[in-house]
Amino acid sequence: MDTPSGSAPVTLEDVARRAGVSPATASRALNGSARKVRDEYQARVHAAAVELGYIANTAAQAVARGRGDHLALVVNGINDDYFSPVAAGVLKAAEAADRMVTMISSRNSAQQAARVVSTLRSQRPRAIVLAGGRSVASTFWEERLVEELAAFQDEGGRVVAISEEGMPFDTVSLDNVSAARDLAATLADLGYRRVTILAGPADARTAHDRVQGFTAGLAERGVEVPPSGVIHCGFDRDGGYSAAGECLRRRVPAELVLAISDTVAVGALARFREAGMSLPGDMAVAGIDDVAVLRDVTPALTTVRLPWPEAGRAALDLALRPTDAQPRLVRMTGHVVLRESTPGIEGR
Amino acid sequence: MDTPSGSAPVTLEDVARRAGVSPATASRALNGSARKVRDEYQARVHAAAVELGYIANTAAQAVARGRGDHLALVVNGINDDYFSPVAAGVLKAAEAADRMVTMISSRNSAQQAARVVSTLRSQRPRAIVLAGGRSVASTFWEERLVEELAAFQDEGGRVVAISEEGMPFDTVSLDNVSAARDLAATLADLGYRRVTILAGPADARTAHDRVQGFTAGLAERGVEVPPSGVIHCGFDRDGGYSAAGECLRRRVPAELVLAISDTVAVGALARFREAGMSLPGDMAVAGIDDVAVLRDVTPALTTVRLPWPEAGRAALDLALRPTDAQPRLVRMTGHVVLRESTPGIEGR
DNA sequence: TTGTAAGCGTTATCAC
DNA sequence: GTGATAACGCTTACAA
Numbered sequence: 001m002d003t004p005s006g007s008a009p010v011t012l013e014d015v016a017r018r019a020g021v022s023p024a025t026a027s028r029a030l031n032g033s034a035r036k037v038r039d040e041y042q043a044r045v046h047a048a049a050v051e052l053g054y055i056a057n058t059a060a061q062a063v064a065r066g067r068g069d070h071l072a073l074v075v076n077g078i079n080d081d082y083f084s085p086v087a088a089g090v091l092k093a094a095e096a097a098d099r100m101v102t103m104i105s106s107r108n109s110a111q112q113a114a115r116v117v118s119t120l121r122s123q124r125p126r127a128i129v130l131a132g133g134r135s136v137a138s139t140f141w142e143e144r145l146v147e148e149l150a151a152f153q154d155e156g157g158r159v160v161a162i163s164e165e166g167m168p169f170d171t172v173s174l175d176n177v178s179a180a181r182d183l184a185a186t187l188a189d190l191g192y193r194r195v196t197i198l199a200g201p202a203d204a205r206t207a208h209d210r211v212q213g214f215t216a217g218l219a220e221r222g223v224e225v226p227p228s229g230v231i232h233c234g235f236d237r238d239g240g241y242s243a244a245g246e247c248l249r250r251r252v253p254a255e256l257v258l259a260i261s262d263t264v265a266v267g268a269l270a271r272f273r274e275a276g277m278s279l280p281g282d283m284a285v286a287g288i289d290d291v292a293v294l295r296d297v298t299p300a301l302t303t304v305r306l307p308w309p310e311a312g313r314a315a316l317d318l319a320l321r322p323t324d325a326q327p328r329l330v331r332m333t334g335h336v337v338l339r340e341s342t343p344g345i346e347g348r
Numbered sequence: 349m350d351t352p353s354g355s356a357p358v359t360l361e362d363v364a365r366r367a368g369v370s371p372a373t374a375s376r377a378l379n380g381s382a383r384k385v386r387d388e389y390q391a392r393v394h395a396a397a398v399e400l401g402y403i404a405n406t407a408a409q410a411v412a413r414g415r416g417d418h419l420a421l422v423v424n425g426i427n428d429d430y431f432s433p434v435a436a437g438v439l440k441a442a443e444a445a446d447r448m449v450t451m452i453s454s455r456n457s458a459q460q461a462a463r464v465v466s467t468l469r470s471q472r473p474r475a476i477v478l479a480g481g482r483s484v485a486s487t488f489w490e491e492r493l494v495e496e497l498a499a500f501q502d503e504g505g506r507v508v509a510i511s512e513e514g515m516p517f518d519t520v521s522l523d524n525v526s527a528a529r530d531l532a533a534t535l536a537d538l539g540y541r542r543v544t545i546l547a548g549p550a551d552a553r554t555a556h557d558r559v560q561g562f563t564a565g566l567a568e569r570g571v572e573v574p575p576s577g578v579i580h581c582g583f584d585r586d587g588g589y590s591a592a593g594e595c596l597r598r599r600v601p602a603e604l605v606l607a608i609s610d611t612v613a614v615g616a617l618a619r620f621r622e623a624g625m626s627l628p629g630d631m632a633v634a635g636i637d638d639v640a641v642l643r644d645v646t647p648a649l650t651t652v653r654l655p656w657p658e659a660g661r662a663a664l665d666l667a668l669r670p671t672d673a674q675p676r677l678v679r680m681t682g683h684v685v686l687r688e689s690t691p692g693i694e695g696r
Numbered sequence: 697t698t699g700t701a702a703g704c705g706t707t708a709t710c711a712c
Numbered sequence: 713g714t715g716a717t718a719a720c721g722c723t724t725a726c727a728a
Binding site: 023024027028060061065 | 705
């Protein structure tokens with residue numbers, strides 16, 4: 001407790017000596033072990049540990065056991081829409097399982113992700129959870145990333161992806177296609193016919209799937225989106241902002257803008273308002289994700305609620321419940337939330 | 349590269365053997381060392397490492413060296429207003445310094461924080477950065493936390509706090525008092541006289557300091573805030589929402605609401621709008637922090653921009669530049685940003 | 697400069 | 713059940 005200044009950390013041996021037992025017994029008493037330790041020793045060791053303020057050295061444990069018992073979480077970026085909800089889900093589950101989580105950002109780049117996984121490998125974590133959408137095409141760095149993860153798995157680590165299906169690892173996927181389809185269909189049913197899609201980056205899988213869903217949902221209701229009605233943009237607020245500008249410039253006749261994400265939608269809202277449009281009167285806007293922090297924008301945003309925290313939880317479950325079986329897949333779906341930004345079309 | 353299935357990780361010894369040198373030489377060649385290694389061996393070892401796909405086991409390194417070389421970042425919570433900007437600053441600086449960062453949440457509780465630091469200690473990181481405001485009073489768990497950190501420092505780790513001044517560790521502090529004072533004074537100069545303060549939790553140091561700053565800044569301009577004009581609430585959006593409701597209920601005559609944070613301000617905005625008020629016509633609202641994700645609320649929020657990312661950077665600098673000197677202190681200040689939510693009072 | 701060998705703190709094996 | 717003792721992978725005196 002009141003350790004003298006500049007002291008070295010208390011080791012297991014210190015505890016053992018103090019308790020009058022062997023280091024082996026102390027180890028068995030303090031950390032789990034198949035073996036039982038006599039109650040008296042148990043007590044003595046625990047007492048000694050507390051008195052000395054012993055804290056196990058996890059690095060040493062990792063060396064001895066061949067692998068640490070913590071988890072690593074790779075996210076696209078700290079400012080990413082999905083970071084917060086996913087991380088919250090993972091962290092909560094991790095806490096319940098009494099596991100430490102190392103979070104690290106791959107900054108939206110497969111190259112960085114590959115590097116990051118490589119670094120992570122050196123920590124010998126129990127599992128790596130990779131959160132973040134992949135590319136449409138399989139790029140060099142995407143492949144490198146998969147190799148790196150495969151190598152990790154090969155060494156005895158576990159890999160879980162929260163992303164689109166298709167990686168050769170346990171995966172938790174949110175159904176972007178049907179989320180977008182449901183939203184589009186619902187709004188078509190509300191009467192919208194002339195639709196513009198803010199499509200995000202052409203090479204991002206998540207964006208691609210959602211656009212696919214939008215067009216499919218609209219098509220089911222007999223609504224066509226002309227090529228000029230699909231505007232690609234960045235997967236963030238500024239992307240939505242400039243895409244909305246482009247939308248204005250092109251003078252596409254539209255009564256509804258379908259954005260691939262809430263953040264993009266909010267950017268669009270800002271741009272339209274700047275153009276003097278009345279919202280939602282002059283233009284209806286909807287997004288996907290139901291980002292919590294955006295709940296106070298005006299008009300309140302119609303969106304699809306996607307269970308990101310649950311996905312995080314599920315990912316940790318997969319990570320903690322190893323299996324020899326083929327890669328497992330957990331699919332999750334969202335549900336449409338209608339709000340003020342897309343009033344029904346009464347009499348236009 | 350193409351490791352056979354189920355293989356054990358490549359060790360330094362494997363590399364050494366392959367390169368035809370001793371493990372010692374391989375170690376010196378791959379990881380920094382005072383010693384020089386003959387160029388030929390250097391090359392051979394590096395080649396062998398690449399061929400074998402060697403990745404150093406940081407756990408083993410940490411055991412051998414007595415301490416790891418990664419950093420740990422303790423944040424209040426993933427959904428915290430300050431999490432994202434601070435973490436971004438820290439992570440960026442860490443990346444520049446080629447350091448891994450373990451992030452972990454203390455979930456707004458000193459008790460959790462103490463526990464978390466204890467766990468972190470077991471990882472033997474180079475430094476622990478503690479981000480998050482402290483309490484007004486020194487509670488049991490606050491003290492426990494400080495003890496835990498002190499013990500860590502005693503063992504040779506470094507501690508840096510991003511919080512209010514006063515902890516016995518290197519500290520980066522943002523001047524909450526003057527931020528609030530500047531804002532209040534500026535708005536008083538704009539003509540506001542009847543002011544209500546959404547004060548946040550009474551025991552949170554950050555909130556306390558900002559309220560102090562508000563009243564001081566107003567007092568300097570001859571504006572008094574009656575006791576009923578100070579409403580305590582949660583340090584989040586919902587806190588602001590309900591406090592604004594309370595404000596309405598009390599029928600406090602006010603033309604300006606000063607919220608201790610942007611998030612609280614946004615909650616208030618929502619509540620006022622719900623009450624049918626026109627904003628900013630019927631009520632001016634201002635916050636503090638300049639949270640990026642809130643930039644699209646309407647009306648645009650007057651606030652004080654606080655350099656959180658820079659604080660994160662500065663904290664990492666302190667962590668990476670050890671010193672024997674007394675705890676160092678880096679003070680940072682913000683600047684007022686006037687926007688639409690607080691138009692000047694023309695003729696009321 | 698290089699190699700040998702002794703640690704680092706912990707766990708696992710195997711006698712007792 | 714317990715305790716030597718040998719790993720674990722790496723670093724670092726100390727010799728050579």
